Amino acid sequence: MQSNNEKAIYxxxxxxxxxxILLEEWRAEERIPSVRDLASDLEVNLNTVMRAYDHLQQQExxxxxxxxxxxxxxxxxxxxxxxRKDHFLNEELTLVFRTMDLLD
Numbered sequence: 001m002q003s004n005n006e007k008a009i010y011x012x013x014x015x016x017x018x019x020x021i022l023l024e025e026w027r028a029e030e031r032i033p034s035v036r037d038l039a040s041d042l043e044v045n046l047n048t049v050m051r052a053y054d055h056l057q058q059q060e061x062x063x064x065x066x067x068x069x070x071x072x073x074x075x076x077x078x079x080x081x082x083x084r085k086d087h088f089l090n091e092e093l094t095l096v097f098r099t100m101d102l103l104d
Contacts, residue, residue: 009044013052016042018061018080021072028074032062035070059083 007015017038020026026033033041039049053070056062061076073079 010048010051010055013038013042013044013049014055017052017056018084021061021076022080026072028072028076031069031071 017026017032020032021028035046035049035053039046042049053062053064057064059079060073061079062070063073064070
């Protein structure tokens with residue numbers, strides 16, 4: 001995971017998790033790394049990973065089976081693609097067109 005000083009670490013971890021789902025390294029309905037394992041792998045605080053997982057749960061990208069762990073939802077990939085396409089169209093593409101206009 002590459003660090004980005006402009007974005008909160010828990011959001012960067014969320015992006016990392018979504019990338020793993022899109023790349024099908026973490027598949028729908030399969031257990032994803034535990035909070036402890038991911039925190040260890042990324043060398044971050046457990047609470048930061050937990051905050052990232054909470055954020056992903058709110059978006060219904062992952063869910064928790066109490067006592068078992070976290071799982072990628074069936075609709076995770078579609079939700080991520082929709083979110084990223086919307087972000088690209090509404091923010092990044094707008095910036096590209098504005099820059100093109102400024103540069104003639």
